Amino acid sequence: MDTRGHAPASLLPRPMRVARVVTEMAGTVTIELEAGAFAFAPGQFVMVSSPGVGEVPISISSDPDDGTPLALTIRAVGATTAVIAAVSEGSWLGIRGPYGTAWPDIPEGDLLLMAGGLGLAPLRGAFLRALRAQERIGRVILLYGTREPGMILFDRELLGWMRQTRAEIHVTVDQAHPGWTGNVGLITTLLERERLDASNTTAFLCGPEVMMRLSARQLAALGVSPSRIHLSLERHMACATAQCGRCQLGPLILCRDGPVVRHSDVGRALGIAEL
Amino acid sequence: MIVHPVEDLIREHALFAETGPEIAGLLASCARNVVFRDGELIFKEGETADRLLLIRSGRAALETSIPGHGNVIIQTVKTGEALGLSWLVPPYLTDFDARAIGTVRAVSFDATCLRAKCESDPRIGYAFYKLMIPPLIGRLRTARIQALNLYEPTADPNPA
Ligand SMILES: Cc1cc2nc3c(=O)[nH]c(=O)nc-3n(C[C@H](O)[C@H](O)[C@H](O)COP(=O)(O)OP(=O)(O)OC[C@H]3O[C@@H](n4cnc5c(N)ncnc54)[C@H](O)[C@@H]3O)c2cc1C
Numbered sequence: 277m278d279t280r281g282h283a284p285a286s287l288l289p290r291p292m293r294v295a296r297v298v299t300e301m302a303g304t305v306t307i308e309l310e311a312g313a314f315a316f317a318p319g320q321f322v323m324v325s326s327p328g329v330g331e332v333p334i335s336i337s338s339d340p341d342d343g344t345p346l347a348l349t350i351r352a353v354g355a356t357t358a359v360i361a362a363v364s365e366g367s368w369l370g371i372r373g374p375y376g377t378a379w380p381d382i383p384e385g386d387l388l389l390m391a392g393g394l395g396l397a398p399l400r401g402a403f404l405r406a407l408r409a410q411e412r413i414g415r416v417i418l419l420y421g422t423r424e425p426g427m428i429l430f431d432r433e434l435l436g437w438m439r440q441t442r443a444e445i446h447v448t449v450d451q452a453h454p455g456w457t458g459n460v461g462l463i464t465t466l467l468e469r470e471r472l473d474a475s476n477t478t479a480f481l482c483g484p485e486v487m488m489r490l491s492a493r494q495l496a497a498l499g500v501s502p503s504r505i506h507l508s509l510e511r512h513m514a515c516a517t518a519q520c521g522r523c524q525l526g527p528l529i530l531c532r533d534g535p536v537v538r539h540s541d542v543g544r545a546l547g548i549a550e551l
Numbered sequence: 552m553i554v555h556p557v558e559d560l561i562r563e564h565a566l567f568a569e570t571g572p573e574i575a576g577l578l579a580s581c582a583r584n585v586v587f588r589d590g591e592l593i594f595k596e597g598e599t600a601d602r603l604l605l606i607r608s609g610r611a612a613l614e615t616s617i618p619g620h621g622n623v624i625i626q627t628v629k630t631g632e633a634l635g636l637s638w639l640v641p642p643y644l645t646d647f648d649a650r651a652i653g654t655v656r657a658v659s660f661d662a663t664c665l666r667a668k669c670e671s672d673p674r675i676g677y678a679f680y681k682l683m684i685p686p687l688i689g690r691l692r693t694a695r696i697q698a699l700n701l702y703e704p705t706a707d708p709n710p711a
């Protein structure tokens with residue numbers, strides 16, 4: 277599949293009714309929208325607006341293949357996301373898109389997904405696709421890291437995947453209270469025990485940029501080709517249609533050439549603090 | 552029940568994978584096989600750091616207490632890793648509590664014995680300290696990144 281950005285459809289937001297709001301944790305909700313037929317590929321994002329408040333880029337967290345409503349998982353971090361995350365069922369949001377590049381097609385070999393914090397949301401659709409393809413592909417490994425046990429995104433769903441699927445899922449947190457019997461430590465410490473078949477592994481990474489940089493470096497050191505390491509990069513965006521330059525990273529316009537990019541294409545730029 | 556000589560257990564441990572069998576043999580007289588039950592305190596913060604444990608199976612939590620927050624687990628150490636590195640440098644005092652999560656099987660080295668072996672034969676000493684460097688660097692790196700509180704949004708370096 278061509279993972280380059282899709283041509284901008286329209287700058288005009290489509291009003292969509294909020295069908296359901298699920299609280300994931302304090303300050304983070306998943307909003308399901310009545311979107312009608314809305315084609316997208318996992319990894320893409322939409323521009324979400326609340327009239328008179330502002331507009332922000334948000335990744336799509338729903339399953340692209342099972343007909344479930346369009347879902348956006350949003351964390352309130354500032355003025356606009358605070359208002360959007362507080363919407364109630366029946367209210368309306370403006371949606372533009374989908375925009376940007378998607379995760380590549382599920383590869384034949386082993387697939388490693390590494391997600392940090394809210395980064396599990398843009399990976400959810402790709403993971404569900406990988407589960408469906410599991411008969412014909414190799415291992416599906418999901419490594420997830422977050423701040424503390426109470427901040428594990430989609431915790432019930434993760435537990436279900438752990439129990440009911442063949443995917444190898446490992447979770448780690450930065451700190452925990454006694455009683456937590458899982459891992460505590462950086463997500464890269466989970467990589468140490470995975471015996472990866474490096475030449476046969478494709479990796480999808482999504483989370484804080486430092487986490488992705490370290491993980492990508494460690495994967496490359498293990499022998500995974502940087503052209504098979506894909507990351508989802510977030511930069512501030514305004515138009516989302518490759519016109520304003522707000523999201524530029526070196527030669528890339530991330531609303532068009534990203535958010536999903538190959539590490540081989542951005543590794544150098546990521547190391548430059550000024551970018 | 553099959554009883555494995557402690558020398559074999561050392562040699563089989565991931566940390567010793569790269570070294571020749573000789574080092575494991577020379578250090579075996581400092582070592583014994585130990586088992587901790589779920590929840591058992593392995594060592595306590597502030598006590599003499601008199602042991603190095605090579606975890607053979609299971610997981611241990613490093614805990615500390617933060618006023619107002621109770622006890623907090625700051626790291627887990629798992630199969631194939633080393634637990635207890637404070638015996639390497641004076642004043643040889645542990646920085647954290649270590650507690651077993653589930654059953655933990657380990658090879659426990661007596662720290663005084665290890666230091667004496669390393670002092671008396673610099674060749675062993677060098678080889679052994681080389682083994683200890685990767686876990687030390689790994690923990691330093693991890694602690695630095697965790698201190699950044701990665702999962703919180705950072706200030707916009709490039710505001711509109
Ligand atoms: C392609 C893409 C996909 C995204 N997907 C999601 C998602 O699924 N869920 C979600 O909650 N958020 C997502 N974001 C981030 C979201 O767009 C920002 O949190 C939002 O724009 C903040 O707007 P605000 O007005 O609420 O806060 P502001 O006042 O603009 O910012 C509040 C704080 O968040 C930081 N921040 C803002 N935008 C970003 C960004 N893009 N990257 C890193 N830090 C930022 C600011 O530096 C500031 O510290 C995505 C961003 C991009 C570019």
Ligand code: FES
Binds near residue numbers: 512516517518524
């Ligand atoms: S957001 Fe305007 S060019 Fe990308």
